Amino acid sequence: MRVAIAGGGIIGCAIAYFLQSAGASVTLIERGEIGGEASGAAAGLLIPPAAAVAPGPFRDLCLASLDLYPGVIAAVQAESGIDAECLASGILVLAESPELVQPLRAHARRQDASGRPTDWVDGAALRLLEPALSRRVLGAAYSPDEKHVNPGLLTQAFARAAQRRGAELRVGGALTGFLGRGPQVRGVSTANGDVPADAVVLAAGPWTGALGARLGAGFRTPPMRGQMIAYRSAAIRHAVWGEDGYLVPKARGFLFAGATVEDVGFRKTATARGIAGLRRMAAGLVPALRHAEVASTWAGLRPGSPDGWPVIGRLPGRDNVYVATGHFRNGILLAPITGKLVSELVLEGRSDPLLAAFGPERFG
Ligand SMILES: Cc1cc2nc3c(=O)[nH]c(=O)nc-3n(C[C@H](O)[C@H](O)[C@H](O)COP(=O)(O)OP(=O)(O)OC[C@H]3O[C@@H](n4cnc5c(N)ncnc54)[C@H](O)[C@@H]3O)c2cc1C
The missing domain is CATH 3.50.50.60 (FAD/NAD(P)-binding domain)
Known part of the structure; x- marks a missing residue:
């Protein structure tokens, strides 16, 4: 055919x-x-x-x-x-406020039930996994096997x-x-x-x-714009997902911070406002990123429905x-x-x- x-x-x-x-x-x-x-x-x-x-x-x-x-x-x-650069970095889904601690603990239990290993980590265990995380992060649901490409x-x-x-x-x-x-x-x-x-x-x-x-x-x-930053940084080893965005350690010394979700038609440009928001989010999760070099910024249009x-x-x-x-x-x-x-x-x-x-x- x-x-x-x-x-x-x-x-x-x-x-x-x-x-x-x-x-x-x-x-x-x-x-x-x-x-x-x-x-x-x-x-x-x-x-x-x-x-x-x-x-x-x-x-x-x-x-x-x-x-x-x-x-x-x-x-x-x-x-x-x-080589599609598939990396098993694992992910930490972060509780940045007290209200998120219980839901994320429960999320960790539910994920267990589906056969995808997820643990709740906080205190010293969390700092050991990711020493660069902001002290305001209270804990995280940790899935060690999750991957990205x-x-x-x-x-x-x-x-x-x-x-x-x-x-x-x-x-x-x-x-x-x-x-x-x-x-x-x-x-x-x-x-x-x-x-x-x-x-x-x-x-x-x-x-x-x-x-x-x-x-x-x-x-x-409808196109749903997403903006992203690539830092040159090895500040973290795991992907982290916060309330306002995520950070992903990539191959060759890059670290991505993303992403906005914007309904602005077919305008595929990164904006000063969008990038400033991502930088705030990134530095809020990992303070060392405040001084990290930004290698590039870009935007893409996700297909909505x-x-x-x-x-x-x-x-x-x-x-x-x-x-x-x-x-x-x-x-x-x-x-x-x-x-x-x-x-x-x-x-x-x-x-x-x-x-x-x-x-x-x-x-x-
Ligand atoms: C910032 C950002 C972060 C994202 N992060 C993730 C993530 O971590 N994990 C995840 O799973 N997804 C993620 N996504 C979503 C993911 O990128 C999209 O869902 C996916 O790429 C959609 O793929 P697609 O092939 O449908 O569309 P596209 O990649 O848009 O491909 C469609 C192609 O069709 C072509 N085309 C259009 N019209 C015509 C025509 N008339 N004739 C011929 N060709 C045509 C275009 O040129 C284009 O190349 C992210 C998206 C963005 C923007």
């Missing part, structure tokens, strides 16, 4: 990898660079967010993706020759591995339209010519809503057009499960129960 995919972010590239591996003949169309948008701008944390603590479909999706990660990352790194490199690894398996990467020209009429699309037109296809997957991040609208889909995928949850499934009214977007703050974490399940949906027509809550038909 010939499949055209719009979008060379981590979602499009993961789908390309799984589809090509399962026997499809993939053409991936990226108007800019592979990983050139949110997927290259992210922190790369592979950590289910607070929203995933409560049992439910989102938690199930996050945990299923985490289960896939070790095998998938090993495979795409080996096949692509790209270099998301831009992982996106490239997915793309290169798919290419090595035979996928065609068409970079530098946008998908501009759809071929055919009625429920069956026959392919897509691009800035570099037509691409005939038996199925089309729209994975164009926050630009997906506009592409879907041309086929009559009515859901929005009307209800904040991913949008994954077949487009209503179309037999062979699929959508995979709306991953908001969790697209790096959710890339493997999205790639696998969209591949099964396109090739086998099988919609996994994990996707039941996330179909585009929920928007009418």
